[in-house]
Amino acid sequence: MDTLRAHVAAHLSDHLAELDRLIRQPSVAAHGRGLEETAHSVQVLFDEAGASRAEVHRLPGAAPVVVAEFPGQSPRTLLFYNHYDVQPAEPLHEWTVPPFALTQRDGRLYGRGTSDNKGDLITRLAALRALRDTAGGLPCRVLFLIEGEEEIGSVHFPAYVETLADRLCADACVWEYGDRDLRGRIHVIAGVKGICYVELEVTSTNRDLHSMWGALANGSGTRLAWLLAGLRGPDGRVRIPGFYDAVLPLRPEAQVAARRAPLDDSVLRALAGTDRLMDGRTGARGIDAYLFEPTCTVCGVQTGYTGEGMKTVLPRRARAKVDFRLVPDQDPEEIVRLLRRHLDRQGFEDCTITPLSAERAFQTHLSDPFVALAVASAREATGREVVLMPTSAGTGPMWALGGPLRLPILSIGAGYWGCSAHAPDEHIRTEDFEETIVLMAHLLQRFAAS
Amino acid sequence: MPTLKEIAKTQTGPALDLVMTLVRQPSVAATGEGVDACAEVVRGVFEQAGAAVQVHRLEAAAPLVIAEFPGVGDRTLLFYNHYDVQPPDPIDEWTSPPFDPVVRDGLLYGRGVSDNKGDLTTRIAAVRTLQALHGRLPCRVKFVVEGQEEIGSVHFGRYVERHRDELAAQACIWEFGQRDLKERLVVTLGIKGICYLDLEIEATSRDLHSSMGAIVDGAATQMAWALASLKDPATGRVLVEGFYDRVRGPSPRELDATRQVPFDEDDLKRHMGVARFIGGVSGFDAQLQLLYQPTCTVCGFESGYTGPGSKTVLPRRARAKVDFRLVPDQDPEEVVALVRRHFERQGLEVKITLLGGERAYRTNLDDPFVGLVAETARETTGRTITVHPTSAGTGPMYDVGHTLGVPIVGIGGGYWGGRAHAPNENIRLADFEETIYLMARLIERFGEA
Numbered sequence: 062m063d064t065l066r067a068h069v070a071a072h073l074s075d076h077l078a079e080l081d082r083l084i085r086q087p088s089v090a091a092h093g094r095g096l097e098e099t100a101h102s103v104q105v106l107f108d109e110a111g112a113s114r115a116e117v118h119r120l121p122g123a124a125p126v127v128v129a130e131f132p133g134q135s136p137r138t139l140l141f142y143n144h145y146d147v148q149p150a151e152p153l154h155e156w157t158v159p160p161f162a163l164t165q166r167d168g169r170l171y172g173r174g175t176s177d178n179k180g181d182l183i184t185r186l187a188a189l190r191a192l193r194d195t196a197g198g199l200p201c202r203v204l205f206l207i208e209g210e211e212e213i214g215s216v217h218f219p220a221y222v223e224t225l226a227d228r229l230c231a232d233a234c235v236w237e238y239g240d241r242d243l244r245g246r247i248h249v250i251a252g253v254k255g256i257c258y259v260e261l262e263v264t265s266t267n268r269d270l271h272s273m274w275g276a277l278a279n280g281s282g283t284r285l286a287w288l289l290a291g292l293r294g295p296d297g298r299v300r301i302p303g304f305y306d307a308v309l310p311l312r313p314e315a316q317v318a319a320r321r322a323p324l325d326d327s328v329l330r331a332l333a334g335t336d337r338l339m340d341g342r343t344g345a346r347g348i349d350a351y352l353f354e355p356t357c358t359v360c361g362v363q364t365g366y367t368g369e370g371m372k373t374v375l376p377r378r379a380r381a382k383v384d385f386r387l388v389p390d391q392d393p394e395e396i397v398r399l400l401r402r403h404l405d406r407q408g409f410e411d412c413t414i415t416p417l418s419a420e421r422a423f424q425t426h427l428s429d430p431f432v433a434l435a436v437a438s439a440r441e442a443t444g445r446e447v448v449l450m451p452t453s454a455g456t457g458p459m460w461a462l463g464g465p466l467r468l469p470i471l472s473i474g475a476g477y478w479g480c481s482a483h484a485p486d487e488h489i490r491t492e493d494f495e496e497t498i499v500l501m502a503h504l505l506q507r508f509a510a511s
Numbered sequence: 512m513p514t515l516k517e518i519a520k521t522q523t524g525p526a527l528d529l530v531m532t533l534v535r536q537p538s539v540a541a542t543g544e545g546v547d548a549c550a551e552v553v554r555g556v557f558e559q560a561g562a563a564v565q566v567h568r569l570e571a572a573a574p575l576v577i578a579e580f581p582g583v584g585d586r587t588l589l590f591y592n593h594y595d596v597q598p599p600d601p602i603d604e605w606t607s608p609p610f611d612p613v614v615r616d617g618l619l620y621g622r623g624v625s626d627n628k629g630d631l632t633t634r635i636a637a638v639r640t641l642q643a644l645h646g647r648l649p650c651r652v653k654f655v656v657e658g659q660e661e662i663g664s665v666h667f668g669r670y671v672e673r674h675r676d677e678l679a680a681q682a683c684i685w686e687f688g689q690r691d692l693k694e695r696l697v698v699t700l701g702i703k704g705i706c707y708l709d710l711e712i713e714a715t716s717r718d719l720h721s722s723m724g725a726i727v728d729g730a731a732t733q734m735a736w737a738l739a740s741l742k743d744p745a746t747g748r749v750l751v752e753g754f755y756d757r758v759r760g761p762s763p764r765e766l767d768a769t770r771q772v773p774f775d776e777d778d779l780k781r782h783m784g785v786a787r788f789i790g791g792v793s794g795f796d797a798q799l800q801l802l803y804q805p806t807c808t809v810c811g812f813e814s815g816y817t818g819p820g821s822k823t824v825l826p827r828r829a830r831a832k833v834d835f836r837l838v839p840d841q842d843p844e845e846v847v848a849l850v851r852r853h854f855e856r857q858g859l860e861v862k863i864t865l866l867g868g869e870r871a872y873r874t875n876l877d878d879p880f881v882g883l884v885a886e887t888a889r890e891t892t893g894r895t896i897t898v899h900p901t902s903a904g905t906g907p908m909y910d911v912g913h914t915l916g917v918p919i920v921g922i923g924g925g926y927w928g929g930r931a932h933a934p935n936e937n938i939r940l941a942d943f944e945e946t947i948y949l950m951a952r953l954i955e956r957f958g959e960a
Binding site: 260271273286289295339362371379382384386456 | 540541542597598600601661662663703705707714715716717718719720721722723724725726727728729731732734735736738739740742744747779783784785788789792797800801802804806807808809810811812813814815816817818819820821822823824825826827829830831832834836858866867902903904905930931932933934
């Protein structure tokens with residue numbers, strides 16, 4: 062491993078140059094911006110790294126995916142999943158560096174996508190280069206599946222997986238990202254939550270009215286507030302009837318793993334950036350909620366006049382974006398149906414619901430041998446304490462891959478607790494980037510031998 | 512010798528030029544755009560008409576224009592108007608540019624034509640009409656024209672206090688008046704108050720990934736709770752404790768007058784685009800709710816990501832604007848304190864800024880000035896006149912009525928489709944002409960009285 066480490070250290074600037082190339086390609090899935098170009102750049106990176114096959118695949122109306130194959134010495138195959146798209150950079154004025162360039166400052170790598178998820182993609186590619194240069198080739202066969210719509214809910218990813226299923230045959234999968242917590246422990250994540258993200262629009266009058274008419278008509282601003290307040294109470298429970306019906310009982314092994322996880326109130330508060338956690342969601346209850354319970358979050362609201370000063374208007378229209386995080390076996394389409402029925406019963410028949418993303422939750426069985434192998438690899442390569450998280454609180458299209466292909470999937474990567482994913486000044490730490498390259502190379506070696 | 516009506520008609524063309532000049536000068540009180548410049552335009556207009564003009568400036572306030580035209584006799588009539596306008600947003604819903612007035616099919620379009628530059632113009636045109644006919648005015652005529660009406664006349668009370676001697680009068684004509692859906696002319700004797708708040712919640716130290724929504728509420732959700740808690744969806748009743756304590760209901764005399772006020776419920780619902788009124792009220796009950804009940808309206812609410820597509824963010828901040836319309840004797844400052852306590856009791860940390868506060872006011876129905884205005888309006892327009900003890904709208908009537916001790920009547924050039932505060936604000940040129948004559952005759956009769 063020392064040879065590996067030395068090689069990675071010696072070539073770090075090359076890897077950072079590759080990362081810079083990717084960060085400079087804005088690829089905001091929400092705006093459909095730069096996706097073709099970035100997919101092409103990723104294909105070129107694979108070709109340069111010596112892939113036996115690197116292809117861009119396209120489905121109508123979808124951002125392209127990139128599939129790459131690297132032959133190896135053992136017949137075993139490991140599949141890496143990543144995405145080349147990023148979140149919008151807004152609010153731009155809160156960035157202290159340009160979002161779409163790699164900035165190195167104080168041992169950190171800044172830029173939109175450094176943490177989520179271009180940095181991880183580059184660490185994996187770099188691991189392949191290191192193995193090839195130091196061991197004369199790859200110990201096992203390696204596949205990459207890189208999509209471009211992860212940040213908008215991987216809309217076409219299931220269709221891509223179906224189309225490409227033959228080429229994606231593998232024994233296990235390493236998922237897009239990973240985390241180091243406040244105490245420097247590295248996290249191996251065995252599942253994700255699902256999502257149902259909807260846009261709601263309320264129309265209450267046939268035009269904007271003078272607000273004196275508020276004596277007789279409720280405008281859209283007021284009605285939207287009622288609507289949103291009716292979705293979830295301060296106790297955190299979602300108030301849509303039937304919302305919890307499909308939720309599976311928690312597996313004991315998952316809860317045991319959650320209890321071992323170094324999560325406590327102080328960790329949750331640090332993650333949250335506030336001391337004010339939701340009512341009752343502290344201690345074990347808070348951890349269970351964080352990992353195993355579905356959510357309802359208002360991500361955006363716009364109605365009426367929000368400029369400077371006063372405008373006395375009864376707004377005609379109001380819009381909101383609402384994000385439900387789901388757990389096994391909730392079905393996003395069913396959630397939309399339940400929401401529709403709930404809104405109709407509450408007097409919001411006029412409210413339109415536009416589903417913007419839908420994914421199911423997924424959890425790898427913790428008894429799968431790949432779990433122990435990955436945990437041991439991470440410990441050996443980094444010297445860090447390893448935390449096995451039964452699931453992330455976040456979302457990704459794990460189900461779309463793990464469901465049809467019946468793969469164990471684990472997520473390990475280069476992130477850390479303070480990386481501001483989805484927010485201004487997104488970054489990773491340079492030392493984590495370097496460490497993760499070594500980790501991925503080591504994981505491939507152990508995987509090949511297993 | 513030409514009649515007053517004929518002279519008034521000849522004044523319509525120049526008056527149209529004048530209102531277009533005023534509209535071309537944006538004067539958005541909410542942003543401050545063009546407010547100072549517009550005050551100067553107004554000064555010039557009065558000076559040209561032969562008035563003695565003073566432009567006053569209190570610190571941090573929009574300028575106040577006071578104009579005085581000398582007249583025969585001791586009596587003084589005061590006109591209250593404002594030269595500021597609402598923001599033109601949403602601009603893309605205007606058919607023609609808001610600050611580039613145009614006449615189409617007998618309508619004049621532009622921001623401020625209805626509220627309130629058109630009315631200011633008809634009154635100046637009325638003065639010019641009388642000057643043209645008699646060479647002098649039958650009474651002294653004063654104008655007080657402010658620049659912050661649309662943001663709650665924040666400094667107007669202090670201006671009136673300070674200049675009460677210059678503003679002394681026996682009666683006041685308020686800024687506006689409407690022709691209703693049945694073309695009756697509305698005369699208004701009172702007004703609601705307002706308490707307009709800016710609310711801000713900062714829930715976390717930064718925007719978070721929305722997966723944290725399992726344990727953190729987030730600013731947008733908290734603001735939704737805060738706003739939803741203000742009003743009962745079923746009844747529309749404001750749920751802030753103590754909010755109704757000072758509410759003074761209509762007097763028997765006001766109730767009687769209100770019964771005479773036509774209320775075209777179906778037309779109104781069609782105009783607003785609603786199937787039912789708040790609480791399911793109908794008929795006279797709806798009318799009482801509109802005129803004598805305070806309100807609570809969310810005028811704006813913004814948080815998080817509102818662009819195209821999805822962004823999975825738990826927003827750190829949320830802002831909202833809330834408008835309470837008040838009735839006598841509610842006090843806006845007290846409402847702020849009650850709302851603050853209301854949020855505190857729910858454990859919601861909300862930063863509250865009072866952007867505009869005014870008290871409600873109602874002129875005594877029995878004042879002889881009320882009869883004089885109603886009779887003059889009937890005589891000059893041939894319309895059915897309806898006397899409204901109060902409007903559902905707001906203005907700083909309390910500042911004038913209470914401080915100067917004068918009866919106040921609102922009458923003017925508007926109509927039911929004027930789209931005040933909304934895109935495609937407009938007035939009808941026929942109403943414009945009619946109102947110039949009405950105002951000229953009113954000054955004449957007031958001088959004779």
